[in-house]
Amino acid sequence: MNSAASLNENKIAFFSTQPYDKTFFNQYNEFGFELDFFETQLNPQTVTLIQEYSIVCVFVNDIVNEAVIKQLAEKNVKIIALRCAGFNNVDLEAAKKYNLKVCRVPAYSPQAVAEHAMAMILTLNRKTHKAYNRVREQNFSLNGLLGFDLYGKTIGIIGTGNIGKAFAKIALGFGCKVLAYDIVTNLEMEKDGVVFTTLNNVFKESDIISLHCPLNEQTKHVIKEESIALMKDHVMIINTSRGGLIETAAVIEGLKEGKIGYLGIDVYEQEEKLFFRDLSADIIQDDAIQRLMSFPNVLVTAHQAFFTNEALTQIALVTFNNIKSLLTQNDIENKAALLV
Template sequence: MSALSDPNKIVFFSTQPYDKTFFDQYNDDFGFELEFFETQLNSQTVILIEKATTVCVFVNDIVNEAVIKQLAEKGVKIIALRCAGFNNVDLEAAKKYQMKVCRVPAYSPQAVAEHAMAMILTLNRKTHKAYNRVREQNFSLNGLLGFDLFGKTIGIIGTGNIGKAFAKIALGFGCKVLAYDVAANPEMEQLGVTFVSLEVIFKTSDIISLHCPLNEQTKHIINKKTIDLMKKNVMIINTSRGALIETNSVIEGLKEEKIGYLGIDVYEQEEKLFFKDLSDDIIQDDAIQCLMSFPNVLVTAHQAFFTNEALTQIALVTFANIKSLLARNDIDNKAALLV
């Protein structure tokens, strides 16, 4: 460990006021020195780190080899992700520079699963439009027609903790639930979920909900070819990672009325937009502007995780991971330790 680094200090990047609130609240039991920066971690902002052993990052921080090399030169030994996804971290570079990488593998699967269902219900029953309409004293029902979820086929891609939680919710609505993953889950099969191929998911689902990680196999899993397989008027929901969807293909699918509804809580270029107030700015991203112009598209800004329970778990697990790595260079929960 660098003589300049303080093992007790954690530097946070991409922080919002709620991050500081929750991490400060639960730090009493750990006693770390915390420093918060609103800015994203990248090769230009590494310079902000002074005498810290740990950096804590979020989904849109850039943790590539160039950044990791700079972190190592700064004496940083631990990269702590306060999220489950880790596609923004070069794990091979972390190994090369003998840096530990940990994450929060399961903070509140219910938070994300419930948000996915909320998006389905909003798109279907158009409650967001009804709310605005009634506030303007327009009590007409024209244009608000929805459909019964009961009996519809929902296809789930990815059956980890979040996919499993979402499946239980969908079953509770009386839906027929299909699922795809690299291996079938016997517990879910006992609940009534049928594991099928991706092709069957695409061809037979009324609603497709994405709950898989982003990797080489899943990047742009929703593309022109897979959209062509889908039912006309299909609903697509993504609360996982933006790059699971090829944006231009989805836009074309919406224009051609093949895609009837789209709900996204994540977006491939979201690091330039999400978690910021851009209400007075001209957004230069034509794709997101186009998506938001469709009446059958619902966009939320990476909000699915955002519950009191989830933020509590994120803070507690992140602190526990760091404490364990500092004490014995290991974590009991192997899913939390990436390198």
């Protein structure tokens, strides 16, 4: 292998990067990779930025469709490394077609996302965000801040992977009854007291529904008009997974009608145009997110659930180890990390 090829093999182009990406990936770059960080999203227009890289590292809102993958292959890129667990934004069939390896970080800190989901529940219920602002204005009234006891309530979990499992333990710790739906029953969770049931039963019986499933053809718009109609009046819905699990227009109607009593979303269907950016001086053209944010019983965070020191450390370490394994062995020991 000539020196130019060796240099190319060690160069990684990161897309959709923020200052914290640079901090953590530079800190844990023990293999000596050459790292270039691009703030822009990877898409059919920005793929032209890639010159002399064998590896690209992408995040949740990068567009890695067949058109992009074809250009990556033409530029001799060999590895697409996702620094996240979800991979619905990557055309895996196209990656196979063009012989590109695709890897991900299947589990970085399930607790980070699970804890954020519970934080959203507590904030919406006890209205701590409103109380904080009210007291800062020297308003010590409790009017409008009434909540409910979480103890004894029924929480429904859709998706019982690592994050759903971690969230279930937190919910059980609060003294909640926990229902769960997944295509596979988790026997360990059943021993802890989680009741696995049908999806419709989760909709019908839960006071709070928390989404922890991946986004695919089966789960897209799992929260829609028909499923909302099955739910209890004033149900709370929490989504810290993928925006496409919720049909935005349907939840807006549910909120307007009072069927949905609380909505907490850390993800949004059209978030790639909004999240991870400072748009405070801009006019946001997305009417749906503006409508959602106008409701007093809606809490929106900008894909923040993963954002802990422990999670970012794991993301950097696992991403680098995935890449190193593919370069040296053309395989990854953790099969869940290798998608193609």
